[in-house]
Amino acid sequence: MRVPKYKGVVDALAAQIRDGRWPAGHRLPTHRKLATDHGIAVVTASRVYAELEAMGLVSSEQGRGTFVRDLSAASGDEIDQRSVAVDAIDLSFNSPSVPGQAELLRQALRDLAGAGDLDALLRYQPHRGRVQDRTAVASHLRRRGLDVGRERILIVNGAQHGLAVTAMALFQPGDVVAVDAVTYPGLIVLARTLALELSPLPVTEAGPDLDALEQLCRRRRVRAIYTMPTLHNPLGWVLDDSQRTQLVSIADRYGVSIIEDASYAFLVEDAPAPLAMSAPDLTIYVSSLSKSVATGLRFGFIGAPAELVPALERTIRATTWHTPGLTAAIASRWLDDGTADRLETQKRTDARLRQSIAAEALAGTPYLSHPSSYFLWLPLAPDARPDRIAAALATKQVAVSTAEPFATTPTVPQALRLALGSVPIPDLRLALQAVRQEAERDPYR
Numbered sequence: 001m002r003v004p005k006y007k008g009v010v011d012a013l014a015a016q017i018r019d020g021r022w023p024a025g026h027r028l029p030t031h032r033k034l035a036t037d038h039g040i041a042v043v044t045a046s047r048v049y050a051e052l053e054a055m056g057l058v059s060s061e062q063g064r065g066t067f068v069r070d071l072s073a074a075s076g077d078e079i080d081q082r083s084v085a086v087d088a089i090d091l092s093f094n095s096p097s098v099p100g101q102a103e104l105l106r107q108a109l110r111d112l113a114g115a116g117d118l119d120a121l122l123r124y125q126p127h128r129g130r131v132q133d134r135t136a137v138a139s140h141l142r143r144r145g146l147d148v149g150r151e152r153i154l155i156v157n158g159a160q161h162g163l164a165v166t167a168m169a170l171f172q173p174g175d176v177v178a179v180d181a182v183t184y185p186g187l188i189v190l191a192r193t194l195a196l197e198l199s200p201l202p203v204t205e206a207g208p209d210l211d212a213l214e215q216l217c218r219r220r221r222v223r224a225i226y227t228m229p230t231l232h233n234p235l236g237w238v239l240d241d242s243q244r245t246q247l248v249s250i251a252d253r254y255g256v257s258i259i260e261d262a263s264y265a266f267l268v269e270d271a272p273a274p275l276a277m278s279a280p281d282l283t284i285y286v287s288s289l290s291k292s293v294a295t296g297l298r299f300g301f302i303g304a305p306a307e308l309v310p311a312l313e314r315t316i317r318a319t320t321w322h323t324p325g326l327t328a329a330i331a332s333r334w335l336d337d338g339t340a341d342r343l344e345t346q347k348r349t350d351a352r353l354r355q356s357i358a359a360e361a362l363a364g365t366p367y368l369s370h371p372s373s374y375f376l377w378l379p380l381a382p383d384a385r386p387d388r389i390a391a392a393l394a395t396k397q398v399a400v401s402t403a404e405p406f407a408t409t410p411t412v413p414q415a416l417r418l419a420l421g422s423v424p425i426p427d428l429r430l431a432l433q434a435v436r437q438e439a440e441r442d443p444y445r
Contacts, residue, residue: 004383005040005044006040006044006047006048006051007383009034009038009040009048010048010051010052010385013028013048013052013057014052014055014057014387017052017057017058017068018057022068023068024068024069025067025068026067026068027064027065027066027067028049028058028065028066028067028068030065031045031046031049032045034048034049049066051385051388052066053066054385054387054388054391054392055385055387055388055391056069056387056391057069088394088397088398088399089397089398089399089423089427089428089430089431090399090419090422090423091398091399091400091401091418091419091420091422091423091431091432091435092399092400092401092417092419093401093419093422094291094374094375094419094420094421094422095295095421095422096291096347096350096351096374096421096422097294098343098346098347098350101293101294101343104334104339105294105330108330108333108334109330111333112326112329112330112333120325121325121326121329122325123325124321124322125322125323125324125325125328126322127313127314127316127317127321127322128153128154128155128309128312128313128316128322129153129154129155129301129322129323129328130155130325130328130332131150132332133155133323133328133329133331133332134150134151134153134154134155134301135150136331136332136335136336137150137153137155137301137332137335138150138153139335139336140335140340141153141285141301141303143341144262144265144266144271144274145271145273145274145277146273146274146276146277146285146303147277148276148280148285148303151306151309152303152304152305152306152309153301153302153303153304154301154302154304154309154312154313154316155299155300155301155322155323155328156288156300156301156302156316156320156323157298157299157300157320157323157324157327158288158290158298158299158300159261159263159286159287159288159290159300160186160190160300161298161300161319161320162286162287162288162300162301162302163186163187163190163259163261163286164190164319165302165312165315165316165319166259166284166286166302166304166312167190167191167194167196168194168315168318168319169308169311169312169314169315170223170224170257170284170308170311171194171196171223171224173194173195173196174195174196174197175196175197175223175224176196176197176199176220176221176222176223177191177196177197177198177199177222177223177224177225177226177259178198178199178201178213178216178217178222178224178225178226178256179198179199179200179201179225179226179408180200180201180203180208180227180228180232180235180408181200181201181202181203181407181408181409182203182234182235182377182403182406182407182408182413183226183228183233183406183408184228184233184261184406185405185406187226187261188405188406188408198408199216199220199222200408200409201213201216203235205235205237205368206237206240206243207232207237207239207243208227210243210246210247210250213225213247213250214250214254217250217253217254217256218254222254222256223256223257224256224257224258224259225247225251225256225257225258225259226259226261227239227247227258227259227260227261227275228260228261228262228263228264229243229244229247229260229272229274229275230262230264230265230268230271230272230274231264231265231267231268231370231373233263233264233375234375234376234377234406234417235368235377236368236369236370236373236375236376236377237368237370238268238271238272238370239272240272241272244272244273244275244278245278247275248275248278248279248282251279251282252279252282256282257282257283257284258275258276258279258282258283258284259283259284259286260274260275260276260283260284260285260286261286261287262274262285262286262287263286263287263288263290263291264291264373264374265287266291266292266344266347266348267344267347267348267351267370267372267373267374268370268372269348269372276303280305281305282305283303283305284302284303284304284305284308285302285303285304286300286301286302287300287301288300288301289331289334289340291347291374291421292340292343292344292347293331293334293339293340293343297327297330297331298323298327299323299327299328299330299331347374348372350421351372351373351374351420351421352371352372353425354374354420354421354425354428355369355370355371355372355373355376355420357420357425357428357429357432358376358418358420358428358432360429361429361432361433361435361436362376362378362432362435362436365378365436365439365440366379367379373420374419374420374421375417375418375419375420375421376417376418376420377415377416377417377418378415378416378417378418378435378439379413379414379415380414380415380416380439381414382414384414384439386402386403386404386414386415386416387402389416389438389439390402390416392438392441393434393435393438396434396438398431398434398435400416400417400418400435401416401417401418401419402415402416402417403415403416403417416435416439418432418435
């Protein structure tokens with residue numbers, strides 16, 4: 001499908017506004033001047049400004065002109081659940097929960113109150129975590145198919161902290177990290193913060209273009225590849241054994257470290273072995289209990305090659321000193337007594353139910369997902385306006401994310417990423433129906 005010329009003008013102006021080329025309040029060219037500058041009709045110039053206004057980037061004042069809006073209260077760099085209206089149905093952020101979790105926490109606190117040396121939890125903890133906490137994680141990972149000794153495990157405050165610790169310990173500003181063209185927004189924000197160069201790999205429905213990875217490694221000094229081989233966020237793929245073998249082979253051949261993000265891996269039953277199992281000397285494995293247990297339980301873990309453990313431990317000390325003892329005690333208790341495993345099982349069932357609802361609500365609409373994931377990727381027509389669709393949905397009290405926070409390429413895919421795990425089932429069905437209606441509306445085509 002040929003993309004209308006005006007869409008290119010809209011995209012260019014939107015990019016310039018977001019990049020701060022014009023400050024808030026700047027008056028843009030008149031419709032006639034815009035038409036002359038871009039070789040379009042005046043009526044088309046009016047449509048360009050209407051699109052920008054619908055995207056929330058400009059405002060029009062009768063008799064005065066079109067002005068750049070103040071974007072300081074909104075950010076396209078990352079998903080920020082705090083910007084979602086309190087009464088909105090939130091399809092932009094996943095915070096999966098199942099009934100009874102609050103009671104589990106109450107019981108855990110009661111048990112801790114009556115057990116052992118409670119005062120010890122108020123003191124400083126070892127930087128990489130207590131032995132008993134690392135032992136609990138090691139047992140948990142063995143059940144996931146990863147046999148890594150507790151001496152190579154470090155406890156962190158969630159997977160995002162684990163990624164930050166890894167990047168700070170391994171990289172210098174300007175280092176090249178290979179990533180998928182569409183990837184986890186937290187990694188993108190981290191790379192910007194640390195001045196890392198993300199080199200995007202083309203993606204398919206089944207995984208990254210690994211031939212492109214090899215070509216990149218031939219041309220550039222690639223320090224690491226960041227990958228989500230078991231349940232990619234947001235595209236939902238699970239790399240098969242041949243893809244994993246090829247990826248590990250490339251990394252080994254060119255001396256590239258592998259950062260394996262397994263935050264959503266618990267949702268996949270009978271998953272292939274983690275990359276860290278076949279390439280333990282190359283792979284830094286990062287995961288947490290945020291999605292499998294609770295987002296508020298900031299407990300994550302790193303499984304690393306033995307020679308990297310001291311550097312990672314120093315970085316934990318430099319950032320948070322240690323994971324709070326109370327958090328770690330609750331998490332390790334739930335890992336040991338089977339609570340975490342039971343919650344993972346319940347959430348796999350819950351995610352499958354939500355995917356079945358999505359399949360019904362979006363029947364006939366192509367999208368990418370995994371049968372037991374908490375999200376899906378909804379590609380739109382080439383001339384669709386994701387920002388405008390998101391703005392229209394916001395008026396219906398439905399919050400969604402465009403592809404922008406997930407994109408590592410200059411050209412942002414025309415797509416929406418829908419998080420399925422944070423809303424009640426009846427609301428989910430209604431919200432997905434609203435998404436479909438807005439995505440199919442002719443004014444966006």
